[in-house]
Amino acid sequence: MQINRRKLRSYKEFLLILPFLAVVAIFSYFPLYGWIYAFHDYRPPFPITKDTFVGLKWFETIISNPTRTKNIVRVLRNTFAMSGISLAFSWFPMVFAIFLNEIKCEPYKKFVQTVTTLPNFISWVLVYSIAFNLFGSFGAVNTVLQNLGLIDAPIAFMKSSDHVWFTQWLWLTWKNAGWAAIMYLAAITGIDEEMLEAARVDGATRMKIIWHITIPCILPTYFVIVMLNLANFLSNGMEQYYVFQNAFNTKYIEVLDLYVYNMAMSSTGAYPLSTAISILKSVVSIVLLVVSNTASKLIRGEGFI
Amino acid sequence: MKRFLAFLLAMIMVLSMSISVAAAEQEVLVLDIYDDAANYHGMQTGWFGQVVKERFNIELNIIAPQVAGDAVYQTRAADGNLGDIIILDKTRFQDCLAAGLIKDISDKLPECTNIMAYKTQIDSLNQGLGYAEGVYYGIPSEMTDTSPVTLTDDVIYSSPMLRWDQYTAVGRPEMADLDGLLDTLALIHEQFPTNENGDPAYPLSLWADWDGNDNMIGIANVVQLTTWYGEKIKGSAILRPDNTFVEIYDKGASYYKLARFLNKANQMGLVDPESGEQDWNAVCAKMSNGQVNLMWYSWSTGFWNSQDRLDNGTAFIFVPVKDQTYYCDADAYFGTTRVFAVGSKVEGEKYDRIMAFLDWYASPEAMEFQHSGIEGLTYTKDAEGKFVPYMDNALMDNLPVDQYVEGYTGGYQDGFNAINQWIGNALNTNPNTGEGYAQKFWAAYKAKNMTPMKQEWMDHFQAADSVDYMKKNGVLLASPNVSVALQTDTNDIGLIRVDVNKVLCEYTWQLIFCAEEDFDALWDEMVEQMDGFGYKDLYAFDCANYQTEVDAKVAAASAVAE
Numbered sequence: 001m002q003i004n005r006r007k008l009r010s011y012k013e014f015l016l017i018l019p020f021l022a023v024v025a026i027f028s029y030f031p032l033y034g035w036i037y038a039f040h041d042y043r044p045p046f047p048i049t050k051d052t053f054v055g056l057k058w059f060e061t062i063i064s065n066p067t068r069t070k071n072i073v074r075v076l077r078n079t080f081a082m083s084g085i086s087l088a089f090s091w092f093p094m095v096f097a098i099f100l101n102e103i104k105c106e107p108y109k110k111f112v113q114t115v116t117t118l119p120n121f122i123s124w125v126l127v128y129s130i131a132f133n134l135f136g137s138f139g140a141v142n143t144v145l146q147n148l149g150l151i152d153a154p155i156a157f158m159k160s161s162d163h164v165w166f167t168q169w170l171w172l173t174w175k176n177a178g179w180a181a182i183m184y185l186a187a188i189t190g191i192d193e194e195m196l197e198a199a200r201v202d203g204a205t206r207m208k209i210i211w212h213i214t215i216p217c218i219l220p221t222y223f224v225i226v227m228l229n230l231a232n233f234l235s236n237g238m239e240q241y242y243v244f245q246n247a248f249n250t251k252y253i254e255v256l257d258l259y260v261y262n263m264a265m266s267s268t269g270a271y272p273l274s275t276a277i278s279i280l281k282s283v284v285s286i287v288l289l290v291v292s293n294t295a296s297k298l299i300r301g302e303g304f305i
Numbered sequence: 306m307k308r309f310l311a312f313l314l315a316m317i318m319v320l321s322m323s324i325s326v327a328a329a330e331q332e333v334l335v336l337d338i339y340d341d342a343a344n345y346h347g348m349q350t351g352w353f354g355q356v357v358k359e360r361f362n363i364e365l366n367i368i369a370p371q372v373a374g375d376a377v378y379q380t381r382a383a384d385g386n387l388g389d390i391i392i393l394d395k396t397r398f399q400d401c402l403a404a405g406l407i408k409d410i411s412d413k414l415p416e417c418t419n420i421m422a423y424k425t426q427i428d429s430l431n432q433g434l435g436y437a438e439g440v441y442y443g444i445p446s447e448m449t450d451t452s453p454v455t456l457t458d459d460v461i462y463s464s465p466m467l468r469w470d471q472y473t474a475v476g477r478p479e480m481a482d483l484d485g486l487l488d489t490l491a492l493i494h495e496q497f498p499t500n501e502n503g504d505p506a507y508p509l510s511l512w513a514d515w516d517g518n519d520n521m522i523g524i525a526n527v528v529q530l531t532t533w534y535g536e537k538i539k540g541s542a543i544l545r546p547d548n549t550f551v552e553i554y555d556k557g558a559s560y561y562k563l564a565r566f567l568n569k570a571n572q573m574g575l576v577d578p579e580s581g582e583q584d585w586n587a588v589c590a591k592m593s594n595g596q597v598n599l600m601w602y603s604w605s606t607g608f609w610n611s612q613d614r615l616d617n618g619t620a621f622i623f624v625p626v627k628d629q630t631y632y633c634d635a636d637a638y639f640g641t642t643r644v645f646a647v648g649s650k651v652e653g654e655k656y657d658r659i660m661a662f663l664d665w666y667a668s669p670e671a672m673e674f675q676h677s678g679i680e681g682l683t684y685t686k687d688a689e690g691k692f693v694p695y696m697d698n699a700l701m702d703n704l705p706v707d708q709y710v711e712g713y714t715g716g717y718q719d720g721f722n723a724i725n726q727w728i729g730n731a732l733n734t735n736p737n738t739g740e741g742y743a744q745k746f747w748a749a750y751k752a753k754n755m756t757p758m759k760q761e762w763m764d765h766f767q768a769a770d771s772v773d774y775m776k777k778n779g780v781l782l783a784s785p786n787v788s789v790a791l792q793t794d795t796n797d798i799g800l801i802r803v804d805v806n807k808v809l810c811e812y813t814w815q816l817i818f819c820a821e822e823d824f825d826a827l828w829d830e831m832v833e834q835m836d837g838f839g840y841k842d843l844y845a846f847d848c849a850n851y852q853t854e855v856d857a858k859v860a861a862a863s864a865v866a867e
């Protein structure tokens with residue numbers, strides 16, 4: 001009888017999580033059915049049938065033509081470079097949050113935080129139009145420089161491929177830093193007040209408190225965020241690069257997601273190949289996640305999945 | 306009394322039934338129109354919507370892949386129902402036909418007398434697809450009533466056009482070649498560095514968002530200019546005046562020549578620095594604002610040439626460059642690249658009403674609405690019933706229709722036919738007037754346009770109009786219009802096309818802005834990359850494909866010669 005009641009309870013509890021399982025199944029697992037296109041010679045409007053099955057042909061296409069392989073290597077290089085820069089500077093929002101927290105004038109602090117968080121809610125298209133109006137050939141910067149007589153002809157910022165990885169990182173940071181700092185601000189609020197008071201009583205300076213208390217306390221948060229970012233290493237988003245790309249910088253700006261989009265959307269002929277590439281991307285992402293999790297276990301003694 | 310009441314009730318029942326039958330006939334029908342040509346997505350509104358509604362009680366729901374994105378095609382095609390009326394590019398039309406998305410309209414089409422005025426052309430399309438006589442699936446668009454070798458327009462699609470006042474101000478120099486054109490443009494730029502308001506003006510302002518369009522690889526601004534040397538890009542190949550093909554990257558062909566031209570123009574400071582950053586809308590605004598000094602699409606003069614400017618001589622007009630031979634397409638007798646069809650899911654009464662609507666769509670009445678406008682707003686009739694232009698600015702200023710014509714509401718431009726594709730061409734002869742439907746063919750319009758500027762131009766170049774000049778000097782290459790079914794890309798060819806086009810476009814932009822001494826090295830690098838992606842295979846595919854079209858053109862031309 002008791003076993004039955006426990007069983008009943010487990011059924012009930014299963015029902016409670018059922019909606020979430022359904023959501024995950026519909027939105028995360030069902031789309032995997034689309035992978036089928038990578039194994040077919042699919043071209044709309046023709047449906048996929050047994051006859052269109054081509055096996056691993058599209059995966060072979062990636063490596064069979066040296067120029068295409070080189071092209072994909074270039075895309076990967078861009079992806080790794082851009083994600084690498086973001087990763088290398090991932091401490092930036094943390095430091096920003098720490099310094100923000102140190103501002104004692106409350107209205108000013110709120111002002112800075114609002115101003116830096118706001119860009120997160122601006123779409124990339126608008127960010128691009130801001131960039132265009134500032135740095136275009138007839139943009140504000142060029143106009144000012146020309147009026148001051150510093151340059152004769154406008155500087156083609158938008159058409160330049162110089163330092164494009166870095167400038168893209170700057171735009172990304174301008175848009176995201178404030179938002180990313182929120183997590184750290186929350187972590188800082190969670191620091192035990194007694195610890196801080198004890199430090200102050202012992203005569204610790206502001207910098208010392210930051211160095212010996214604040215940073216060690218929010219470091220776990222930092223690590224979790226870095227790990228999550230690592231799993232997303234290959235998907236650094238396409239909107240930003242999509243709006244900023246032009247014939248002059250696309251060589252350096254085309255990341256994997258954008259490449260898949262450009263291939264799939266420019267012609268129906270590239271549909272299966274772009275699906276194949278995105279499958280490979282998923283596989284690599286899983287590998288990266290497992291690797292970083294294992295590394296975390298080895299270094300910190302605990303994983304995050 | 307009871308009997309009378311029963312009779313009365315019975316009568317009422319019968320009456321109400323007959324009313325409901327009548328209402329069923331009159332029920333509003335919403336048609337989904339899958340439309341490759343439309344620049345507007347959603348329900349047709351305004352006066353054209355009202356014209357259709359009062360005649361057929363039909364409302365038009367326009368599905369525009371140009372607005373909603375190409376994914377609309379893919380999802381709807383995968384769903385098995387593109388729409389009730391389908392307007393598609395010819396190659397995709399063939400795909401949809403093979404996939405069973407298109408309805409066989411052989412039973413109803415012969416009854417459509419207005420459409421069947423183009424029977425030769427419709428037969429040619431359907432039989433070209435391998436169907437027996439009398440089997441109909443598609444109707445070509447914009448067919449003319451002239452012939453495949455006639456050239457009715459007095460100005461061709463693309464030729465160099467300068468502002469007459471600016472050309473005159475620099476002394477109307479004769480231009481021997483592209484260098485001569487550049488020298489003239491340099492003089493103009495020197496004298497007119499800004500427009501009237503002081504905004505910077507440049508001879509050339511380029512845009513990047515049309516690249517690779519219209520089944521031609523390469524950047525649109527170079528692709529279009531290649532027609533100035535009698536060449537025409539067909540897919541990845543260039544068709545030369547002698548009907549042979551050459552690779553698009555051949556250094557002896559026009560793509561190279563025109564890329565060089567733009568590079569040199571940039572060296573001379575004649576290219577708008579915003580070129581390559583801006584899109585077509587930005588350039589369009591600049592054209593309307595007088596910030597662009599060279600135009601090359603015949604229709605783009607519409608952004609500047611108003612009646613006032615024609616009168617005071619500041620309008621754009623063709624100015625010849627001596628070494629050029631201009632390629633143009635003859636009248637679209639067999640129609641342009643798109644095809645009208647009916648969706649395979651359409652049945653019964655809906656089918657009848659669609660065919661009735663389509664037949665009306667090809668009728669003189671609908672053609673007048675489409676090409677001439679509304680009587681009392683865009684034209685009036687003279688004593689003989691011929692059309693006289695009225696309210697020139699109706700489209701430009703979106704004039705409120707109800708102020709001129711009763712019964713319609715909204716702005717003229719807002720209510721314009723959003724299908725944006727028609728069955729009969731604007732140059733066809735209107736049986737009601739004996740003149741072409743489009744304004745430019747009306748005698749009254751021509752008289753009005755005999756401005757001092759036009760007179761000066763005629764005296765200077767000793768010709769009546771630009772086509773007349775080209776014909777007199779033997780520099781016009783009018784390619785006959787033919788109806789052939791081209792093969793669609795396989796996935797492998799399609800993939801090469803995407804990659805090769807991307808390389809060509811990227812490099813061409815860099816070539817325009819590179820230093821002159823780097824040009825050839827960059828070009829060779831581009832060729833190497835294109836070949837690496839399999840350009841040769843693509844070229845072979847396109848040559849074989851377009852050879853059928855060339856053969857048909859040669860046959861059409863020789864048929865006329867005999």
